[in-house]
Amino acid sequence: MLTFLTFVHMVIFISLTLHALSRQDLSSTTRIAWIFTLLVLPFAGIVLYFLYATIRFNGRAGRAHRMAEKATAELVRASGDAPDASKYGPASSFATAINGFGVTQGNRAELLDSPDEQRARMIEDFDGATRFINVFYYIWVDDETGRAVAQALMRAVKRGVKVRAGVDQIGSRAFLTSQTWKEMKAAGIETQVALPIGNPFVTAYMRRLDLRNHRKITVIDGQILHCGSQNCTNFFYPIKPKYAPWIDVMVRFDGPVARQMDLLYAQTWFEDKPIDLEPWRYEVTSYEDGIPAQVVGTGPTLHKGVTAQLFARLISEARHEVILTTPYFSPGEVVVDAIMGAAVAGVDVTLNVPRRNDSGFVGPASRAYYPQLTEAGVKIAEYNGGLLHSKILTVDGEMVLFGSTNLDYRSFDLNFENDILVRDPKLTRDLRARQQEYLRSSTPVDPQAVKNWPTWKRIWFNAFTVIGPLI
DSSP: HHHHHHHHHHHHHHHHHHHHOOSSSOOHHHHHHHHHHHHTTHHHHHHHHHSSSSSOOOOOHHHHHHHHHHHHHHHHHTTOOOOOOOOOHHHHHHHHHHHHHOOEEEEEEEEEEEEOOHHHHHHHHHOOSSSSSEEEEEEEEOSSHHHHHHHHHHHHHHTTTTEEEEEETTTTTTGGGGGHHHHHTTTEEEEESSSOOOSSHHHHHHHHHTOOOOOOEEEEETTTEEEEEEOOOOOOOTSGGGGEHHHEEEEEEEEEEEHHHHHHHHHHHTSHHHHHHOGGOOOOOTTTOOOOEEEEEEEESSSSTTHHHHHHHHHHHHHSSSEEEEEEEEEHHEEEEEEEHHHTTEEEEEEEEEOOSOOOOOHHHHHHHHHHHHTTTTTEEOSSSEEOOOOEEETTTTTEEEEOOOHHHHIIEEEEEEEEEEEEEHHHHHHHHHHHHHHEEEOOHHHHHHHHHHHHHHHHHHHHHHHHHGG
C-alpha cells in the first residue's frame, strides 16, 4: 500500500511540476517555491496547489465583474471622461491603462484630521445627500462608528435618498449577523455581500477562497468622495485592541473624481445583479481652482503584477524624495528593486512601517528586506504609537498615491483595492506633512544593527519571504 501511494504521489508530483514549468503567469521564484512545496508536503502540497496556485475569479460573479469593468470603461470613453494622461507622466498613463479612468480636472481636496473629524464630516455629508449614497467597506464593525454610519444612512433613506451598502463577506462577517445590519436592510437600504463563501467546495472550484474586496468607498451624490485607509470602525478597532490605536488617513474630495470612484463601486455592485449603468449617467460639478486626480482600481481580474508595476513606475519618476507609509511591507522584487534603484541613484527614500504588526506573516517578512534596503541607502523607521494603517506614497513633494493598497503580495494580486493618484503640490504637501508626523513618532532602524543581526534571525525573517510568492 505504501509503495502504491508513493507511486501515485510521484506521478502527481511530476505532473504538477511540469504544469508549473509550463505556465506563463509564474515567475521563476514562484515556480521554485511551488515545486519545493509539492516536494516537501506530499499530499497537502497537491491540495494547496489546486486551491492557491492560480488567481481564479470565475463563475457568475467573476464574469459579471469583468462585464461591469468593460461597461464602465465604455461609459467613461463615451462621456469623454478619459482625457490624455500622458502630460502627467508615465505613471498616470499606466494608471489610465489599468481602468480606463483618465485624469479628472477641477477637484477640490481636503485632508481630514482626527478619526472623530473623519467620521463627523462623512456623516455630515450623508445628512446633506439629496440623490444617492454608495458605500462599500472591507470591514464594518457594529461599534460606535459602525452604528453611527448605519443610522445616518437610514436617515437618508427616510428622506428619499437611494442608499446602497456593500461589505466583504470575510472582513465584515461579524457585522452581517448584527442587529444593525438587519435594521439597515429593513429600513430600505440596498445591501450587498461581496465574495461570499457559500459552499466552500463549490466556491473553491470557481475562485480562490482567499480573494477579498479590500476597498473602502464612500460616494455621496456622485459629487463627494471620502477616500483613504479607514474601515467603518472605531480607531481603537475592538477586534484587535492590543494593536490600537489604528492610524488611518482620509481625504475628502469634491468633484469629478467622485464619479470615477462611483463607477469603480458599480463594478462590484453588479457582481450579483443585472448590469444597468443608467443611474451612473449623471453630471458632476468641476471647479476652476480644482486639482487633477484619477482613480486607480486594481484586483484579481487584472494581469498579475500590474499593481507592483504601477508602484515601481511611480518610484522611478522620483528625482529627489520618496516617502512610503504602509502597515504591511512584503512587495516582492519588482517594487524592492525600484526602491533600491531610487536610493542608489541619490533619491532620499524613507520607508515607515509599524513596529508591532497584527499580521504574524507580514511583520517578519517586512524585516527580511531590511538588510538590502539599508545597504542601498533606504532609511527605515518603525512607528511606535499603535498600528500605522495609512497607505501613502509621496514623490518629490508633488505627486501622491493613497487609498487602500498595502505594499504586499495580497494587495497587489489578491485583493480588490481602490486608490487615488494626484499630482498637486498642496495636497501632496499636506499628506507629506502627515507622513512626517508619523516619522516623528517612529524609531529609526539602525543599518549597523541590521548588518549585525545573528544568522538565526536572518533565517527566520527570510523564511517568511519564501512563502510570499506562493500566492
